[in-house]
Amino acid sequence: MNISIRHETEQDYREVEELTREAFWNLYVPGCDEHYLVHQMRRHPDFLSELAFVAVVDSKIVGNIMYTRSWVADASNQRIETATFGPISVLPAWQRQGIGGALIRHSSKIALEHGYKAIIIHGHPHNYCKHGFKSSMDFNISDAEGKFPYSLLVLELEKGVFAERNWRYLTSDAYNIDAHAAAEFDKQFPPKQKEYRYTQEEFHIASRAYLG
Numbered sequence: 001m002n003i004s005i006r007h008e009t010e011q012d013y014r015e016v017e018e019l020t021r022e023a024f025w026n027l028y029v030p031g032c033d034e035h036y037l038v039h040q041m042r043r044h045p046d047f048l049s050e051l052a053f054v055a056v057v058d059s060k061i062v063g064n065i066m067y068t069r070s071w072v073a074d075a076s077n078q079r080i081e082t083a084t085f086g087p088i089s090v091l092p093a094w095q096r097q098g099i100g101g102a103l104i105r106h107s108s109k110i111a112l113e114h115g116y117k118a119i120i121i122h123g124h125p126h127n128y129c130k131h132g133f134k135s136s137m138d139f140n141i142s143d144a145e146g147k148f149p150y151s152l153l154v155l156e157l158e159k160g161v162f163a164e165r166n167w168r169y170l171t172s173d174a175y176n177i178d179a180h181a182a183a184e185f186d187k188q189f190p191p192k193q194k195e196y197r198y199t200q201e202e203f204h205i206a207s208r209a210y211l212g
């Protein structure tokens with residue numbers, strides 16, 4: 001298999017939205033909104049186009065990763081800008097062949113070259129600790145409410161950048177999408193059955209879990 005990773009271009013937009021829908025459909029909730037998120041995110045000032053990549057096999061896009069800027073703020077509101085990815089998607093038929101890992105490794109290398117000090121995400125530790133992500137608690141980075149979510153994970157790109165201070169993680173409002181608009185947007189795609197999968201329960205549990 002010959003995978004190449006390149007920057008996303010405008011011509012890729014629809015194909016990326018279709019693949020995002022295929023990857024997320026029924027996974028965390030019945031149906032999904034992530035394809036609408038992708039559609040909206042690219043217009044947001046916090047979108048990092050220099051970190052939007054697609055994975056291509058035989059000229060077909062099989063995976064993608066997208067980032068927004070994010071921040072950590074200390075008690076005196078001094079901030080460090082960080083990068084946050086999501087969604088990351090690989091078409092179901094192409095999963096478990098190293099494509100997701102390759103997208104994370106490639107984009108984190110480019111993030112470092114652009115001067116980002118860390119990548120901070122919400123995600124399943126199973127998917128990301130193998131790529132060097134650690135619990136945000138290890139860096140004294142809480143969420144905006146001062147809690148330490150199980151899913152809040154940090155990949156330090158500059159060693160020691162968070163040392164000796166407590167931080168709050170602040171996300172871009174690019175992730176706040178309107179559910180009604182997302183449902184309307186989905187009508188542009190071929191109909192797909194919304195249904196329950198046990199992965200929705202796993203997500204429901206993990207997204208309410210906190211450390212400490």
Ligand SMILES: CC(C)(COP(=O)(O)OP(=O)(O)OC[C@H]1O[C@@H](n2cnc3c(N)ncnc32)[C@H](O)[C@@H]1OP(=O)(O)O)[C@@H](O)C(=O)NCCC(=O)NCCS
Pocket residue numbers: 023024027087088089090091094095096097098099100101102122123124126127130
């Ligand atoms: C999460 C996601 C992006 C991962 O992409 P992926 O291409 O499957 O990731 P990888 O192939 O790099 O790794 C997945 C697994 O395949 C294994 N793998 C990688 N190459 C392999 C190969 N050649 N043969 C067998 N297994 C392989 C990895 O070791 C890993 O195993 P593990 O989960 O048991 O640790 C993908 O599953 C996806 O799109 N999911 C739906 C959307 C989603 O949940 N996104 C993340 C939101 S938090």
